[in-house]
Amino acid sequence: MAVIESLMEKGRRVEGHRPWPRCVVDEALWRALAQGLAAGEATLLGLWGEPDAVHMALLDEERGSVAVATLPCPEGRFPSVAAVHMPALRLERSIRDLFGLEPQGAGDARPWLDHGRWGVRHPLGAAAPAPDGPPAAAYPFLPAEGEHLHQIPVGPVHAGIIEPGHFRFTASGETVVRLEERLGYVHKGLEGLMAGASLERAARLAARTSGDSTVAYGIAFARAVEAALGLEVPARAVWLRALMAELERLANHLGDIGAICNDAAFALMHAECGILREHVLRAAAAAFGHRLMMDRVVPGGVAADLDRQGAQAVRTLLERVRRRFPALVALYDNTASLQDRTVTTGRVKPELARLYGAGGYVGRACGRAFDARRSLAYPPYDRLDFEVPVFAAGDVDARVWVRIREVEQSLALVEQILRGLPQGPIRVDVPADAAARGGEGLAFAEAFRGEVLAWVRVDGQGRIARCHLRDASWFQWPLLEAAIEGNIVADFPLCNKSFNCSYSGHDV
């Protein structure tokens, strides 16, 4: 029987969770669901905690159905999903750090987000005071044994203008034998700040989960709140959100294509793509009043309307990118020295991408066609015409090509949106009775690097009781460790850039 069907049949359905069901399960069913994930009968979409329960979001890719399973944890523990299904591991380590709930049988007792410096243990659970100085014991990295191996520690402060994280390489000569990531450096306690926040403040927090995906987070959070409160958003707002999302995707993909080539020492592409990216941001500023379009998506609609000049700025942008981009694609395609660096480098196995449910260009570069805009179609994408480009090779080159084709798709989408943009209001207020009712909502939005999950519970005063945001990076970071194995150390920046995972979106 399909995993979600068995959950619906044996679990106890919770009222007021929209649009997908949430069911309370017992330990036996929880274990069975974990087995179903391990057998590939469903994909893990998310795993998050509360002080006295854990939740797991599941996707049935064939049927396109989603459901949440909840296991109450009165004893402060739950059967580890990671014991049979590795993609859950870091999520469980985070649940233990934040809530103090023990994943039993997990096989990795090390903390993940908690570096022993918060001055508090289990900040979202019992919140017991703890010393906040530098921790007494060093973090135990996993061993790599053999002759002539050496370690290269990198970070948390990196050489470029990028986010902080630690990479521990074990190399044999030039070849990477093992890479282990250590993240959590930019953990800001965002979900702690969310609790009790007004919808307005919570939306601003959500928009700063990962600055490069601020529009996507805005959309996911707003849609989750709107689902929880049963709010109907004006059509124009829905279309404007998509316009912003595609501009964000364009800016990031153009930046990434240039930056990946730059990490293969091909600066010309970086310079040219940098100019195009800058023009996208300027068009966004002209259209919506902010280069990254932060805080423009709000629960109930959008905070900025598109006027004639704004629409004209976006049209000019389309012309400009369409005039220039094909020559850059040809440049990438025809430069053998560049292809020599990207082709076959940093290969992700298709079965790993499937197992981890890797989204975005990481998944689509090795055959996993999931795109939230299509697979969990939300408006207005259900009415727009676009393709989801998928490649098979799984290397740096394929991740570049996914981005190239998505730039072309986004240009076409922007054009369709400008043509079909409905007239009317751009925002509705949250009605007092809906706020007083409260509720729970789950939503997804496709950011440039993959799907963003947002889960919220709104209390009876129209405030956020609990909010969980899960970046696509959670299921991509572990694959980077696998992709670099057997490559040379010097190719790591190239592989890393082709993944471009979010540190902030992961550490939250």
Place this chain on the structure above:
Amino acid sequence: MNKIVLEGLARAPVTESGPDPDGAALAELAASVNRAAMARLGRSLAIREVDAGSCNGCELEIHALNNAIYDLERFGLRFVASPRHADVLLVTGPVTKNMREALERTYNATPDPKWVVAVGDCAVDGGLFTGSYACVGGVGQVVPVDLHIRGCPPTPVQLLRGLLSLLTAAKAPANA
């Protein structure tokens, strides 16, 4: 490739002229900058960027300073890979507790004379993340700050204005 390079040589530069230095930033610097040290360094400054917990929005705009349109290097400002090569630390984020020691060690690894520029609303006082168990709240809580550049995130032009004031302060007469 040759075609693109030739086109680039033939067309007018895409680089735009720089903005005037920020008046308020100049006033802030006048109080904190050691002019003798600045005079020794001249107009060439090496910058090391440190993300101390930002959402990466500030990093995107700092990156943009290097693109052909803003071209930061023409002002004698350039980004370097190590704090040991740096005169200026450009720090973003509400300083997470997990990054505090890394920021302190980066500061200590930077040779004197040095300046710290706190970038973005979070870096000023913790911003939206004020009160979190995981954040110290403001770069000034951890290392001495010479200049704040506000914004969420500050635009490249705002960043340029702030950084140019660093250079202008070096040239200003000591009693100004």
